Amino acid sequence: MSLLEVKQVTHTYGSLRSFWRPQKEAQVLSDVSLSLEQGTCMGLIGTSGAGKSTLGKVILGLEKPKEGQVLFQGQDLYAMNSKVRKQMRRDLQVVFQDSYSSVNPRLTAEKIIGEPLDNYERLSASEQKRTIAELLEQVGLSAEDMQKFPGQFSGGQLQRISIARAIALKPKMIVLDESVSSLDMVNQTNILKLLDDLKSEYGLSYLFITHDIRAAYAISDVLTVMEKGRIVETYNNKDEVFTSSEPAVKDLVASILPEHPRNRTVSNGKRVVQV
Amino acid sequence: MEKQQNALQVTDLNVAVKTAKGALPLVQNLKLDLKPGKVLGLVGESGSGKTVTCMALLQLLNSKSMSVEGSIQLRGQELNGLKQKEMRKVLGKEIGFIMQNPMNAFTPVYTIGNQFVETIRTHTNLTKKQAIDLAVSSLESMNLKEPSKLMKMYPFQLSGGMLQRVMIAISMCLRPSVVIADEPTTALDVTNQLQVLRELDRLRTECGTSILLISHDLGVISELADDVAVMRNGRIIEKADVFQLFDHPKHEYTKKLLQARPALPMNEPLRKLVI
Numbered sequence: 001m002s003l004l005e006v007k008q009v010t011h012t013y014g015s016l017r018s019f020w021r022p023q024k025e026a027q028v029l030s031d032v033s034l035s036l037e038q039g040t041c042m043g044l045i046g047t048s049g050a051g052k053s054t055l056g057k058v059i060l061g062l063e064k065p066k067e068g069q070v071l072f073q074g075q076d077l078y079a080m081n082s083k084v085r086k087q088m089r090r091d092l093q094v095v096f097q098d099s100y101s102s103v104n105p106r107l108t109a110e111k112i113i114g115e116p117l118d119n120y121e122r123l124s125a126s127e128q129k130r131t132i133a134e135l136l137e138q139v140g141l142s143a144e145d146m147q148k149f150p151g152q153f154s155g156g157q158l159q160r161i162s163i164a165r166a167i168a169l170k171p172k173m174i175v176l177d178e179s180v181s182s183l184d185m186v187n188q189t190n191i192l193k194l195l196d197d198l199k200s201e202y203g204l205s206y207l208f209i210t211h212d213i214r215a216a217y218a219i220s221d222v223l224t225v226m227e228k229g230r231i232v233e234t235y236n237n238k239d240e241v242f243t244s245s246e247p248a249v250k251d252l253v254a255s256i257l258p259e260h261p262r263n264r265t266v267s268n269g270k271r272v273v274q275v
Numbered sequence: 276m277e278k279q280q281n282a283l284q285v286t287d288l289n290v291a292v293k294t295a296k297g298a299l300p301l302v303q304n305l306k307l308d309l310k311p312g313k314v315l316g317l318v319g320e321s322g323s324g325k326t327v328t329c330m331a332l333l334q335l336l337n338s339k340s341m342s343v344e345g346s347i348q349l350r351g352q353e354l355n356g357l358k359q360k361e362m363r364k365v366l367g368k369e370i371g372f373i374m375q376n377p378m379n380a381f382t383p384v385y386t387i388g389n390q391f392v393e394t395i396r397t398h399t400n401l402t403k404k405q406a407i408d409l410a411v412s413s414l415e416s417m418n419l420k421e422p423s424k425l426m427k428m429y430p431f432q433l434s435g436g437m438l439q440r441v442m443i444a445i446s447m448c449l450r451p452s453v454v455i456a457d458e459p460t461t462a463l464d465v466t467n468q469l470q471v472l473r474e475l476d477r478l479r480t481e482c483g484t485s486i487l488l489i490s491h492d493l494g495v496i497s498e499l500a501d502d503v504a505v506m507r508n509g510r511i512i513e514k515a516d517v518f519q520l521f522d523h524p525k526h527e528y529t530k531k532l533l534q535a536r537p538a539l540p541m542n543e544p545l546r547k548l549v550i
Binding site for chain 2: 218252
């Protein structure tokens with residue numbers, strides 16, 4: 001049994017129903033199906049507006065799709081009673097792109113990471129403090145950072161706090177929605193490495209949503225390309241993405257920026273000198 | 276023969292923020308020279324002072340809380356210490372500015388055309404009709420479809436990539452001698468990123484504009500820049516030709532930056548095949 005199964009999900013966003021004008025509907029997901037095994041990372045790539053984040057929300061149980069089913073550990077996300085849902089929430093966590101807006105600016109790092117622990121684990125005060133310190137150290141911060149507020153951290157550090165919060169309950173799956181896109185290169189690499197380490201340590205599964213093929217390639221086992229609400233192709237061998245014949249995939253691959261100026265495509269011919 | 280005059284010459288720029296405990300330096304002894312028609316890339320991790328430098332060049336820092344010392348010469352004209360009224364004549368006409376987030380750079384309550392014409396008419400004696408014509412033709416040169424329809428649209432009706440191209444059109448329409456682009460593609464997805472870089476390259480070859488390209492993404496730098504300056508902790512630690520920097524980085528930190536990027540198994544023949 002796969003950990004996560006998305007079955008023929010279709011979703012639309014509509015304008016508000018009004019007497020004055022007919023309701024307009026935009027289809028954002030059409031007939032999307034995918035499955036994710038325990039312990040693997042799926043990279044979901046596509047241009048902006050392809051429906052990646054909507055699919056992420058549907059998988060998280062935040063957006064009920066118009067049609068189709070989402071099965072997490074064999075159970076339908078949108079047809080479970082509150083008790084089961086509470087248990088499910090524990091195993092399914094999320095890290096968003098904008099770390100500043102996903103934490104409460106008035107809480108200290110300790111409170112932020114402690115929130116899921118308060119909800120699920122009954123730990124004594126000292127035990128909770130020790131767990132939080134351990135989590136902070138695991139994501140590369142120090143226990144002294146516990147008393148700091150979000151405003152005192154940099155974007156990369158705050159993203160680490162979001163990750164610490166996500167792994168606090170030892171979930172089975174984390175949805176990473178553009179989690180590294182707003183970070184600089186050095187931070188990006190560090191966070192990717194951290195995610196990879198955590199994955200092998202806890203046997204986590206990730207859904208890694210991004211438009212950056214480079215980052216997706218570095219961390220994923222399986223790559224899926226989306227375009228206009230549809231899944232174009234899924235590559236179980238991620239190297240195949242570079243030789244795909246699908247035009248949408250080709251476009252994406254052709255837009256990857258070069259690693260060295262000698263491979264540049266943008267510049268005009270006269271400046272390209274071989275050294 | 277007289278040495279060709281630099282479009283923008285910055286010498287010994289020091290920026291400090293005034294705090295209760297005294298002045299805290301943000302940028303120290305910064306030296307930059309931007310040659311006509313060339314692209315100078317400014318790289319560094321977040322917090323290294325890239326954006327503060329560009330704000331200082333544009334004289335947009337609050338003089339009550341920040342101190343800017345040194346000389347900033349735009350084609351021989353000293354900018355540092357200019358009165359706000361004088362500076363306003365330079366901004367937009369002599370120096371174009373492309374901001375990181377196109378969604379925040381426009382006023383949401385005015386149409387694109389309104390904001391475009393405002394910029395043009397502030398700096399020239401064109402009539403409204405001539406200004407509209409100029410705006411439409413510069414939008415057209417940005418490969419934006421149906422420019423006259425676009426002029427009547429509001430910023431939120433356009434996608435990020437389109438808005439960014441509108442912003443480039445606005446900053447380029449008066450043919451400034453220098454354009455400062457602060458992370459112009461960070462908020463865009465890969466396909467839009469490449470398109471925006473192409474437009475920037477086209478404009479500098481056609482109009483001879485010099486571009487100061489600020490980015491943390493070495494891919495962007497290797498695609499467009501002629502020279503690169505690496506910044507760290509408010510200082511420039513290495514300055515070199517882009518090929519030299521990628522082939523023979525001198526500073527340890529530069530080497531670290533170059534290695535930080537996740538590699539792709541894309542060798543050159545494969546890349547050519549894709550394109």
